[in-house]
Amino acid sequence: MHAESKRSGIEPFHVMDVWKAAAQRRRTHGDVLSLAAGQPSTPAPAPVLAAMRDALDSELFGYTETLGILELREEIARYHRAESGIDVDAEDVVVTTGSSGAFTLLFLAAFDVGDTVVVARPGYPAYRNTLAALGCEVVELDCGPQTRYQPTVAMLDALERPPAGLIVASPANPTGTVIDPDELAALARWCDDHGTLLVSDEIYHGIEFGRGAEFGEPRTSCAWQTSRQSVVVGSVSKYFSMTGWRLGWMLVPEHLTRPLQRLASNMTVCPPSVSQYAAVAAFGEESRAELDAHVERYAANRALLLEGLPQLGITKLAPADGAFYVYADIAHLTDDSVRWCADLLTRTGVALAPGIDFDTARGNHTVRLSFAGATDDIVQALDRLS
Numbered sequence: 001m002h003a004e005s006k007r008s009g010i011e012p013f014h015v016m017d018v019w020k021a022a023a024q025r026r027r028t029h030g031d032v033l034s035l036a037a038g039q040p041s042t043p044a045p046a047p048v049l050a051a052m053r054d055a056l057d058s059e060l061f062g063y064t065e066t067l068g069i070l071e072l073r074e075e076i077a078r079y080h081r082a083e084s085g086i087d088v089d090a091e092d093v094v095v096t097t098g099s100s101g102a103f104t105l106l107f108l109a110a111f112d113v114g115d116t117v118v119v120a121r122p123g124y125p126a127y128r129n130t131l132a133a134l135g136c137e138v139v140e141l142d143c144g145p146q147t148r149y150q151p152t153v154a155m156l157d158a159l160e161r162p163p164a165g166l167i168v169a170s171p172a173n174p175t176g177t178v179i180d181p182d183e184l185a186a187l188a189r190w191c192d193d194h195g196t197l198l199v200s201d202e203i204y205h206g207i208e209f210g211r212g213a214e215f216g217e218p219r220t221s222c223a224w225q226t227s228r229q230s231v232v233v234g235s236v237s238k239y240f241s242m243t244g245w246r247l248g249w250m251l252v253p254e255h256l257t258r259p260l261q262r263l264a265s266n267m268t269v270c271p272p273s274v275s276q277y278a279a280v281a282a283f284g285e286e287s288r289a290e291l292d293a294h295v296e297r298y299a300a301n302r303a304l305l306l307e308g309l310p311q312l313g314i315t316k317l318a319p320a321d322g323a324f325y326v327y328a329d330i331a332h333l334t335d336d337s338v339r340w341c342a343d344l345l346t347r348t349g350v351a352l353a354p355g356i357d358f359d360t361a362r363g364n365h366t367v368r369l370s371f372a373g374a375t376d377d378i379v380q381a382l383d384r385l386s
């Protein structure tokens with residue numbers, strides 16, 4: 001029998017086990033309230049669905065250009081110009097198969113085996129695991145409440161030598177925290193000065209609750225406001241409520257376009273064409289109004305959790321600046337978050353994500369609660385938790 005590769009020996013997503021157990025419980029009890037999934041509970045906006053139906057009659061849905069259809073690249077560029085005031089054109093945009101596809105392509109295009117890439121802990125596990133599968137050396141920066149669970153220039157200065165890459169996410173998964181615009185700018189300048197590629201995962205942009213610096217609550221900013229040498233990653237999965245459509249994108253410095261094109265044309269040919277034609281309609285006013293209404297619901301759900309959890313004695317919560325997560329310290333309740341979540345599901349039907357996916361050091365003391373679902377589910381979940 002042929003042996004499997006060493007590179008495939010990476011960690012799985014442990015939260016998938018929770019999803020499996022929740023699906024099983026749904027079949028046997030029918031009472032599951034899932035706060036475990038990192039995705040909206042709503043379909044794509046109505047104009048996207050209508051555009052897809054129209055396209056079914058008029059488009060062939062063959063392969064598209066590797067970097068994405070021009071109409072979509074133009075819409076994405078327009079969106080970034082409007083949201084961040086940056087100077088960006090369709091040629092700066094590379095459309096990918098989800099942001100997950102963007103990360104794999106980018107890591108291959110920018111890093112070699114043995115290169116060091118720095119990520120935050122806690123953080124989104126796929127960065128670490130994909131980089132490991134590609135033979136990169138991953139350095140995790142221990143980020144705690146003092147820095148809003150985000151990396152800082154001081155942490156980079158303390159490294160032995162400048163890394164090949166730094167990945168930041170703002171708003172972040174699992175913490176929801178946002179990097180202050182001044183700090184993101186400083187990180188981008190540090191990376192430019194040290195020959196480090198800054199990868200700024202901005203896929204939760206559009207879902208934010210911060211009121212600005214005067215309230216001590218940072219608002220999101222875009223890495224390209226400081227440096228066009230960085231790579232900005234976006235996706236239709238979160239704000240746009242289109243996870244399964246598998247579309248993401250990158251804003252890339254010019255020198256990376258051709259390597260990315262070479263890799264993508266070989267590895268996937270192009271991102272899904274049905275999704276590309278439909279997603280053009282995601283950026284218009286009507287879609288945005290529908291999506292902004294979802295964000296209002298997330299805000300209401302967030303307020304319920306931020307008020308309700310402390311009443312249950314769960315008081316150590318990361319500042320939920322954006323995204324749709326509350327990351328809670330439950331060290332006083334368990335030192336095995338996986339078992340704790342499994343027990344909770346068995347006893348109450350409430351599914352939460354254990355912290356170990358996101359934090360290999362302290363994740364046994366933490367859980368992530370997603371508030372992307374219905375408000376009534378949050379009310380009921382809090383009641384059952386109590």
Ligand SMILES: Cc1ncc(COP(=O)(O)O)c(C=O)c1O
Pocket residue numbers: 038097098099100101124169172173201203234235236237243247248
């Ligand atoms: C921070 C972050 N980046 C990237 C992704 C991947 O998203 P997608 O491939 O659906 O664009 C996720 C998904 O949960 C995420 O939380």
